[in-house]
Amino acid sequence: MSNPAPDAKASRKSLATLFFCTAMPMGMWSVPLSNVFNAHGRGHLVPWVFATTATAAFISPLFVGAMADQKHSPVLLLRWLTAATSLTLLLTSAALAWAWSDAAVLICAQALALVALPAWSVTSSIVFSQLHDAKAQFGPLRAWATGGWMVGCWVVSFVLRADASLLAAVTAAGLWLVVMALTWKLPMIPPGEVVQHRTWKQILGLDALGLLVHRDHRVVFLTAALYCIPLAAFYPYTSRQLHDLGVENISAVMSLGQTTEVLVMLILANVMARFRLKWVFFSGIAICVVRFSLNALNSLPAVMLGTFMHGFAYTLYFITTQIYLEERIDPKWRVRAQALLAMLMSGVGNLLGYLGGGWWYDACTTVVDVPWPWWCPPSLTVKITDWPRFWWGEVGLTAVVCVFFAVAYRGRPRTQ
Template sequence: MSNPASDAKASRKSLATLFFCTAMPMGMWSVPLANVFKAHERGHLVPWVFATTAIAAFISPLFVGAMADQKHSPVLLLRWLAAITGIVLFITCGSLAWGWSDGMVLLWAQIYTLVATPVWSLTSSIVFSQLENAKRQFGPLRACATAGWMVGCWIVSFVLMADASLLAGMTAGGLWLVVSCLSWWLPMIPPGEVVQHRTWKQILGLDALFLLTHRDHRVLFITSALYCVPLAAFYPYTSAQLRDLGVKNISAVISLGQTTEVIAMLLLSGMLTRFRLKWVFLSGILICVVRFSLNTFNTLPWVMVGTLLHGFAYTLYFITTQIYLEERIDPKWRVRAQALLAMLMGGLGNLIGYLGGGWWYAATTADKVTDWPRFWWGETALTAAVSVFFALAYRGRVRSE
């Protein structure tokens, strides 16, 4: 007879493994992507390739919502999407290796992001469905995903030596197939009950736009979209700057940002008990101002320190945003508010950030030499403007937050 406690422990191990293995191929491909494309004479495509993730953020919720309305198990969806993601990533890497046209490369990059984007939300929903106490159990499991991303970067840098090689993408494609196989060890979770067929506006959260009539909600949503614009420069251009500085293990250096992400998560609960939400939000944005300004020195030590600060800049704002929605939004509108926020951030903010960042990078580059101080001063000024807007516009609760 099995021990229930050991069964529960085994279940948590499988969920931790799922999170770890899902995040690993994401880090293995997203971090070195810019340098891989540049090594294959496709550096001009980098802003457009990253922009495919923003386009996918608009479309993927519609797909997942439609599948949910058809009452498909999230485990089954994860199994097929992870397998297709791996296959499409193989083809995307092949399109570079075989010298296909820019249009074909972008087409396969877009297909890849369309099938890969829903995987994370599906994984999270599967994990949540298996937890008895999500508030207590989810944090450590989510940390396993951060660890998976970091390990993926380390493998690229120290094992594969593939920071500018298609081997990083090919290995990530293989790991996506592993994620698909892992789903066979998960219980076939039944789909959630669908009360009624949801419209595309409900799936994207657009019917929650009335929430923006509340001043603080409106300021937070607008700030989140604006903040994503400069943040979109982190992966494409920090890795490019490190390459110009002669760094070989670029993915490993970039993973420093994930170490401080874990530290920030541990510190956040204490900060929230001592400070108003407004100051926690603002501290994240201001740390990002410092983080970008350090890159203007264009020396390896300062760029590494700036990379370390990225975890704080991300966590203190965006994780606090999730807490804000949990505390301030009516439960019946919370899911749609999350969908609206995801569309504004991952869709609108990132789209402007990737394409605008690509334009600014081209404007600060001449004869294949980038003026990195000028580039990062531009990103610093943009982030500082976001912080000023938020500081002046957001009011919050004065007595208790």
Template sequence: MRISTPKRIFVPLAALFFFQWGASGMWNVSFSNVLRHAGLERFIAIAFACNAIASFVSPLIVGAMADRGVSPIKLLRWLYWSAGVLLGLMFLAIDRGWGGGPMLTLMQMHSLCFSPTTSLVTTIALAELHKPSAEFGPLRTWATGGWIVAGWVVSWVLVADSSPLCGYTAAAIIVGLGFATYFLPGLKPATAGRATTWTERLGLDAWQLFKHHDHRTILLTATLFGIPVAAFYPFTPLHLTALGFDHPTATMTLGQASEVASLLLLATLTRTIRLKWVILAGLVFGILRYALFSLDQSAALLCGIALHGACYALYNVTAQIYLAERVDPAMKARAQALFAVLTGGVSNLCGYLATGWWFHRMTADGVTHWPVYWIGLCATTVAVTLYFTLSYHGAGTGFFRKPAVR
């Protein structure tokens, strides 16, 4: 498709997406195996939950600051620098054997700084793209590409599927992103009025979005569906390792292949098909993914991983586009921040702790009963899919979209 946004804006945004998600993919996918190799396996669920805890606080405050006129570029710069240094220190704690306490403390501090960058970058991109619904999908493929390349680098260049080296490299990239913000175009800060109450300063007024029926359905669906999805990155690499895969980090990039295809098709899908059916397709892919995982066979696991990207793009990215187009302009940064709080905070905190508890329940003498583990999560995704199907109204009827109908 033809990109109407000028290259001087689109190219820096694409690079930002590529390296931000690349840095995340550099260490998140291999983190479980790094902790297991360091004798810290019991901290896996709690460590992943640190990011969820941070997502309750940071994105809304930063989103409110962006909506109130604070330069989003300056916010990104300082958040990147702080997050990069703290991530490097966290992996140093693992490398030097400082124990679970220092590691978790540094993980929490890193998460508080890095968590808001996702919603902030998304808000900047959606504000600068000339046609967000048509161009955000192709832009988002650069993030996916970064994640894929990161997985390949970790497994085949650094050979660091269970080494802190993956974290040191990611930390360096994040610090570099802070310096790269000097080369971003002069993106305009929001022009909304100054916050006059603590509710506005903290971004808590974004919760008023729940008064709208379809906004509420979208937000609740993304939140609830994200709970079982939280098990994907902490525990799928462990399942791959159990089945004899030597490079689980690189293998996990199969999910990004379908994500790229879905993102490239997203503009066409959202232009011709009602959002309800696009999101529902993503939810169904999520059901099939865990159903395949429950077979506990190598081929089925690979097919399930490949479905993850389509699942994510069709329900999660489409929900972000929905908020960008349907929410009042003065609330857009806070809407994306609230989405980050709910999906990155509520979903992940509940998901990491619940699926971590379920993992330990299904594990005895070092052996996990994977079929029961995944089928339990599959049942949860079915329940959430039924809720969305019955609750979302939209602005029209039928399968295909009519002009101006979402």
């Protein structure tokens, strides 16, 4: 089949399908990951596995930048990345199923993160390149990605019954191959302008550090990194708490957060038109304080309500941050500003959040010996987590971030 013309435009339907199918396997593996590792006796590796995505945020720009220097189309790049993601996900599943060493499992997980993380950013760049009016068209298309994540969670819980099974990972690996197949339906987009002699700072987006001289830019970037530290506790530990509360369809319950995410994306433009940007930012962090407080109550209705509020807590800050960069940053710096934001969030913030959260979880978990009758073997060892203590710690950390932003961010009058 011949390649389409370079100036061809993909239909809205094909772009929505690409977003939907890319997010679906991401949700199918990311949400049940914690319980899958627990079921295979590797629960102690969960913080480190999640941290692989953070370390990949430092390395992947080099990986993708090297390919971009060779002037490859982003469509070809996505095709290779999705194939590699499918392969490394199967390899990680095999490492768990065949009881490989902890080091081998983490190596496989790190390889998966290195190729899966840039796949999403490349998908977004392809969609952006096909839009005539990105501000008006991107939001509804991005909502299809959230829908794909939700459907992936529902399939895991209601169809596969695999909330703690590697069947979720194997199915997700197959869906990554579906995304690879979709790339043949996209126009062969030419690569963007490539600088022939880029420095390491340019590849990593670190030359955008000059943007931090501006006070509000500095506060927005720094708050994003700090906010990611407590927010990193959502997927690894909410799923464990739901398991302890006796929930079976954990992935489906976790998808409640995406329902509000879609809602907020659809109304965000109206919200930003009515309120100052500062209060949109602030409300996202403040809602997260309330959400974690509900988790601290450690009852199923409260945890489900807190999960439902995730979409508000995430979208009102992070999607608004992307819009902030689009509107307040000089166009020639926007790409590098987005790269710096991704590094601070996915790299610095998530790394501290996953590792720090793992330490705090261990501190809130005790090992209890459950005695058996005298005619049975020795006592059974059970781990019990003090969930109220764990989540109140996250509440305190989020509240500090909220106060910091409220005091430090100035903004500009609505008349501007």
